[in-house]
Amino acid sequence: MEYVLQTSDLKKTYGHYTALNGLSMNVPKGSIYGFVGKNGSGKTTLIRLVCGLQQPTEGELQIYGVGHNDRAISKVRRKLGAVVETPSIYLSMTAEENLKEQYRILGMPSFEDIAELLKLVGLENTGKKTAKNFSLGMRQRLGIAIALAGQPDFLILDEPVNGLDPQGIVEIRELILKLNRERGITVLISSHILDELAKLATHFGFIDRGRVVRELSAAELESACRKRVEIAVTDIKALCKALDGFGLEYAVTSDARAEIYGELDITELTLKLYESGCRVLALNERNEDLESFYINLVGGDRNEQTIDR
Amino acid sequence: MNRLLIANLMRLKHSKLFWAALAVMAAVPTVAIFSKLIYGTNRAVDDAMFLYPILIGVAVAIFIGIFMGTEYSEGTIRNKLMIGHTRPMIYLANLITAFGAALAMLVAYMLPLLVLGFSIFGTPFMSGATFAKIFFVSLTAILSFCALHMMVSMIYANKAGASVVNLLTAFLMLFIASWLLSKLSEPEFITAYGTGSGTELIRNSAYLEGGLRIFCQMLVDLLPMGQAMQIALGVCDKLWVLPIYSVALTAVCTVVGIAVFNKKNIK
Numbered sequence: 001m002e003y004v005l006q007t008s009d010l011k012k013t014y015g016h017y018t019a020l021n022g023l024s025m026n027v028p029k030g031s032i033y034g035f036v037g038k039n040g041s042g043k044t045t046l047i048r049l050v051c052g053l054q055q056p057t058e059g060e061l062q063i064y065g066v067g068h069n070d071r072a073i074s075k076v077r078r079k080l081g082a083v084v085e086t087p088s089i090y091l092s093m094t095a096e097e098n099l100k101e102q103y104r105i106l107g108m109p110s111f112e113d114i115a116e117l118l119k120l121v122g123l124e125n126t127g128k129k130t131a132k133n134f135s136l137g138m139r140q141r142l143g144i145a146i147a148l149a150g151q152p153d154f155l156i157l158d159e160p161v162n163g164l165d166p167q168g169i170v171e172i173r174e175l176i177l178k179l180n181r182e183r184g185i186t187v188l189i190s191s192h193i194l195d196e197l198a199k200l201a202t203h204f205g206f207i208d209r210g211r212v213v214r215e216l217s218a219a220e221l222e223s224a225c226r227k228r229v230e231i232a233v234t235d236i237k238a239l240c241k242a243l244d245g246f247g248l249e250y251a252v253t254s255d256a257r258a259e260i261y262g263e264l265d266i267t268e269l270t271l272k273l274y275e276s277g278c279r280v281l282a283l284n285e286r287n288e289d290l291e292s293f294y295i296n297l298v299g300g301d302r303n304e305q306t307i308d309r
Numbered sequence: 310m311n312r313l314l315i316a317n318l319m320r321l322k323h324s325k326l327f328w329a330a331l332a333v334m335a336a337v338p339t340v341a342i343f344s345k346l347i348y349g350t351n352r353a354v355d356d357a358m359f360l361y362p363i364l365i366g367v368a369v370a371i372f373i374g375i376f377m378g379t380e381y382s383e384g385t386i387r388n389k390l391m392i393g394h395t396r397p398m399i400y401l402a403n404l405i406t407a408f409g410a411a412l413a414m415l416v417a418y419m420l421p422l423l424v425l426g427f428s429i430f431g432t433p434f435m436s437g438a439t440f441a442k443i444f445f446v447s448l449t450a451i452l453s454f455c456a457l458h459m460m461v462s463m464i465y466a467n468k469a470g471a472s473v474v475n476l477l478t479a480f481l482m483l484f485i486a487s488w489l490l491s492k493l494s495e496p497e498f499i500t501a502y503g504t505g506s507g508t509e510l511i512r513n514s515a516y517l518e519g520g521l522r523i524f525c526q527m528l529v530d531l532l533p534m535g536q537a538m539q540i541a542l543g544v545c546d547k548l549w550v551l552p553i554y555s556v557a558l559t560a561v562c563t564v565v566g567i568a569v570f571n572k573k574n575i576k
Contacts, residue, residue, distance in 0.1 A: 014574070051391045053575040074393035082391050085576070088384035093323060104316035105389055150392055 002029040003062075004154045004186045005050060010059035012045050012210075019045040021210035022059070027154075027188055027203070032180050034201030035190040036294055042210040043190040044085060047158050050188075051082050063154070078106075081152035083160060087143020091132035095123045095142050098131060102149040121145040121175060137168030144175065155179065156188045161196055173200060198290045208298040225293050229260045230284040238278035242269060256281070313394060313402035318409070326375055327410060330368050334417040337364060342425050354426035354433040358440075361418040362447045362537035363483070366454045369411050370475035373458040376410075377403055378468025387575060396571045400463055404563065407455045415451070443540055446548055449555035450536040454479075456559040457533060460566035464573070482534035489529040490538060492517055530554050 005027040012020040020042045027033045037043045048054045049061055052073070061068040066076045089098050099114045118124045121141040126134070131142060140160060147155060157176070161169045177200065179185045191197050197204070204221055206214045216224070233239045236255055243250045246269065249261040270280055321327050341357040380386040380403075389399050426433075433440075458475045465471040495517065498510040517525055529535035530547075531554045539545040 048574075048576070051387065052393075053387055053390055055572075074395060077391060077393040080391060082387075084384070084387060084391075086384055088387045090320070090379070090385055091383055092325075097323065101316055101320060101385075102388055104319060105312055105394070106392060107312040146388060 001026075003027060004029050004064060005188065006062045006065075007046070008060045008062075010046070010049065010061055011057045012042075012049060012054065013057045019210055020049075020056070020059075023207070023211055025205050025212045025215060027186065027205075029186055030180075030184060031203045032176065032187045032189065032201045034197035034204045035188060035207065036192065036194060036197060036204060036290075037190070037207035038192060038298070041207045043207060044158055045210075046207075047082065047084055047156055047188075047190060050156060051080070051084060052077055053084065078150060079153045080156065081147030081150060081154070082156035082158070083140070083143040083147050084156070084158045087139045087146070089131045089139060089142050089146065092130055094128055094130055095126045095134075095138075095145070098142060099145060099149060102146045106150045108149070117145050117148060120148070120178075122171065135168075137164050137171065140164065140168070140172065141175070144172075148179070152185065154186045154188070158190050159192075160189060161191065161193060169196060176200060194290045194294060204290075206294060206297050214297055221290065221293065225289060226261060228286050229264050229266075230257065230282075230286055231260060231280065232257045232282040233273065233278050233280055235273075235276065235278035238273060238276040242272040242276065242278075245272070259286075310398050310402055313389065313399060314405060317402055317406035321376075321406060321410060324376060326372060327413075330372055330410075330414055331417040334361070334364060334368065334414045335421050338418055338422040339425060342422070342429060346429060354422060354430050355435055357422055357426070358433060358435065359443055359447060359540045359543070361415055362450050362454075362540050363534070364418065365411050365414050365451050366482075366534050366537050367476075367479050368414055369407065369451070369454050370458050370479040371472060372410060373407050373455065373462050374472030374475040375468060377407070377459065377462040378471050381466040382468040390575060396573075397567050400459075400563075400567050400570050403463065404455060404459050407459055408452055411451045411455055412448075442548060446536070446545075446551045446555075447540050449552040449559075450533050450540065453533040453536075453555040453558040453562075456562040456566075460562040463566050463570045466573070466575070479534065482532050483538075486529055486532050486535035486538045489525050489535065490542070490544065493522070493525055493529065494544065531558065533558065 003026050005025070007023055007025050010020050010023040011018070023042065023046060025046075035043055035046075045054070049056050049068070050063065052068075056068065063073065063076050064079065066072050090101065093101065095118060096114060099117060100111055103111055103114070115124065118126075121144055123138060123141055123145065126138070131139060134142065144155075144157070144160070147157075160172050160176070164172065173196065176187055176189070180187055189197065189200065202218050204214075204216055204218065205212050230253075231239065233256060236252060236258065239258055240250075240252065243258075243260060246265075248264065250258050251261075252258045266283065273280060337360070338357050341360075342354075345356070386399070390396070457478070461474050461478065462471045465474060492515070495515045496513055497516045499513045501509045501511040529539070530550055533555065536545075536551045536555065539551070545551065
């Protein structure tokens with residue numbers, strides 16, 4: 001698999017505070033990578049390192065296979081567009097002027113794409129209104145337009161729907177999906193709004209205390225989260241035989257426990273096991289969503305502790 | 310670098326602060342000329358000719374603090390870094406832009422002086438060669454002002470904070486330079502009134518001597534505002550020393566500024 005971004009044992013410290021503590025992650029090309037973590041877990045710090053705003057204390061970071069200490073990283077970063085925390089826009093300028101300024105910084109030969117870009121983010125009718133009079137959603141969309149000015153292959157969005165109204169959230173979501181599907185742009189989105197990420201992401205990385213604790217694809221996550229029954233029995237072989245007989249999908253998790261997927265007739269299974277001399281010790285129905293998966297992964301007790309940096 | 314300069318210059322064009330600074334710079338010689346016209350003097354152009362380094366010193370302190378601080382406060386400096394512009398290039402482009410803005414302020418000051426002053430009072434008494442020498446020295450002093458305030462603004466990522474520090478630095482320099490110049494201008498001998506015929510000269514105890522005098526003179530020569538005041542008052546004996554100090558201060562500020570900016574964590 002080809003990766004746009006890879007990090008290996010990345011560390012970043014601010015004085016005595018460790019923001020990233022050996023973070024390793026892989027963002028596949030063409031994916032929408034949902035970067036999930038609570039406040040203070042290190043999401044924004046990682047994004048700052050990727051964008052070259054800060055330098056790692058230890059470890060390595062590669063963008064398109066080029067290391068962060070390589071001189072060629074400056075050229076590679078031209079393939080990158082990002083909105084870090086708040087949109088980087090001149091508040092005294094109009095949307096068009098802001099884009100022209102970014103085109104000049106990029107050294108683009110003409111401004112003819114600007115109208116199309118404004119239309120893409122839904123700001124084509126803002127005229128002479130300066131960015132300081134824009135709503136939060138409009139500023140966010142202008143920030144994305146600026147990030148798209150250099151026609152990037154890799155777009156990084158840090159909490160893109162924070163503070164937006166429901167309509168704004170839907171618009172940003174549709175825009176991200178459009179960019180990914182129609183332009184093939186790889187997107188890294190950090191967020192703690194899990195429901196929103198679940199609607200977008202093709203891959204997930206879960207970060208806690210400066211480390212990625214789990215990386216998986218949306219399909220793997222769906223499999224991990226799907227409806228299942230956890231069963232504990234006295235004879236696991238009898239259980240397997242009965243489940244095979246019913247044609248059910250299952251996974252043995254220990255010598256006395258298993259997880260059964262799909263629709264299950266509990267009475268029929270219990271009778272079948274009784275006939276085999278196997279007793280059912282416990283039965284739990286589980287139906288995890290992304291949120292409960294995340295809580296289970298990082299520990300709900302620690303989830304209350306939030307650190308804003 | 311060119312791309313950064315073009316982008317900065319276009320932003321300068323949109324900056325109300327920049328245009329306000331130009332208006333103030335143009336207003337000062339205009340008012341000076343008309344006031345001289347009222348009080349009647351034929352040295353109006355000469356008197357007002359080299360006041361601009363002091364004015365520009367204060368104006369660029371505010372201008373650089375706000376104009377460059379906006380890059381931090383609105384986060385737009387990230388747009389430059391994220392697409393691969395190196396930090397030294399960003400720093401140098403900002404310094405050149407600031408110097409360009411200061412030169413525009415100089416033009417704004419000189420235009421009414423030349424147009425109104427020359428047409429009302431005629432050509433100045435100062436020779437062309439003297440004007441050229443002082444003008445060159447003033448340019449290097451303005452460059453050192455820009456380098457000093459740029460260093461503060463690029464290191465201190467707070468627009469209001471950097472503007473206040475810049476302004477305080479400018480006025481502190483003005484205060485120190487005024488005090489030093491008054492001390493240095495003390496005569497070595499003064500008339501001792503009330504003794505003998507009343508014309509006897511005695512040593513002035515306030516006169517600075519030896520190493521202390523050399524140190525104070527060096528300090529006033531080194532401070533950009535000290536240079537500006539010496540140019541404005543026409544009290545500099547060794548004009549050729551001032552550009553050396555200016556270039557040295559510019560180099561030190563720029564090297565320190567780039568080194569710190571290179572290591573800086575941008576949020």
